[in-house]
Amino acid sequence: MQLFWLSVGFGLVTASVLAISAVGLSLQFGITNYINFAYGDFMALGAFVTYVLNNEVLHWNIWVALVAGSLAIGVLAVILNRLILSPFARRFSKSFYVLIVTFGLSLVLLNIEYSIWGADVRFFQMPIDRALHIGPLLLTKYQLVVMAIAIVLMLGVHAMLKTTRLGKSMRAMSDNTTLAMTSGIDTKRITTITWFLSGTLAGLAGAVLGITEGNLTPASGELFLFVIFAAVIVGGVGSIYGAMAGAVLIGLATEISAAFINPAYKLDTAFVILILTLLVRPAGLFARPGKA
């Protein structure tokens, strides 16, 4: 039983990281209608910028470095969209072409990361943390902070989408871009803000992944991307709330299966859930009309 609760604790931490990253990916997909294959590399870059600020150059506190690193990736995402992705999206009506471009961008970013930081495993500069007993769960202070960040962000994203003009504009644009524009919504501006938010969430997810895993490599984002895809598709592509629910489901299932079956099958567990969900609900658990 102790093993079960231990794995539930890990599962909640993984779900938290997944939720942050899956919501970022879903936000961007909902607006642009194409999947960004470079998202995993945005995550790794976020982790490495945080690493540079925390360990390599400035020795900032990990949480300050994490905020700065995340915002930097938000800005980078806006720039990459403006310079690379947006011109392709304008030129080609089929999103398939832009998807290929994001795949190419992913390879470029990954190799830039390798050329700068190499393939060695790196570590954040954080004091050694003691595990705390919270009910039946055993969690470190860092893991608790990561979970708190995820909860606050999910509530924040929910409040933004439901109550603010910006959120309503994003939902309107995700629903019908032409109609949103003729209703007076500046879709170009909303797209830019969405890329900033998506990039920031990717950078943040990469950094908290590094914190919870205890290490980071340029490939860590790409490997995690498959789990994010599973969470997003299980929840329903384009649905923010689906992404949150998918993250919790996949996060818990992968960690509990790792404890009782074999940690090597974590990714397999995620994809078994994905296949089962698609068999029962092909559009995902919380799919919205008009989206995938």
Add this chain to the structure above:
Amino acid sequence: MTTDRTTTPATGPDETRFALSCDGITKAFQGVRAVNGATFDVPEGLVTALIGPNGAGKTTVVNILSGSMTCDSGTEHIGGTDVTNWPSYRIARLGLMRTFQLSRELGGLTVLENLLVAAPDQAGESMVNVFFRPSAVRRQERENVARALDILETYGLFHLRDNRASDLSGGQKKLLEISRAVMASPKVLLLDEPMAGVNPALIERIGGYILDLKAAGVTVLMIEHNLSVVERICDHVIVLAEGQTLATGKLSDLRENEEVVQAYLGEVIDASTHG
């Protein structure tokens, strides 16, 4: 027409002010000219009908005027401002709103939210205001909600305010489109066949709403095939044929115009007499 439209609203010989004007608009699709030099003025504060046979280019003209489509040549002015090929959101913010031939709604949003996204000049659009002037944003949001509920009440959609827009019936979607346009406090309203596919009772209601908007000072340009509706609610008529302006004036005068009768009215009158 040689009036300088870049600085002042265009006016006609009898000092009629024009809310919307287009001059020599052309648009071709793969070599086929859908609009071929359409030129007309829409008098301010009146209801104008845009009529013509199928394929005359009416919807393409409305798409161009609302910024949903760019034109190949020609100019467009709204109240004296040159808005040629402006994106539709800028045209909407200048006060020109439109509806579509087949009703479009933001299906994933509630009926109330469909109106709220169209509210003009919202402080909550700026992240600076969201973080540093939250009370002003909230106050404006409350005012917008109150106004949206008022409009929904007027258009008979109040009881559906929390329903998803995709769940509405065809007629309700027509009303939602008009309500959303009204929410933006438009100066000019383009209605693309607002009476198409709706029952006679609703045609009466929509006609009444259009006259109410006219009374409130809104300029309306509507594509309409139903001549009895045109006769009843439109002050001015523009006839389009083969992408060009064939004639403009009152419907009663146009009935005497042989070109117009040949190109359109004869066909419609025949259809209504034999139908």
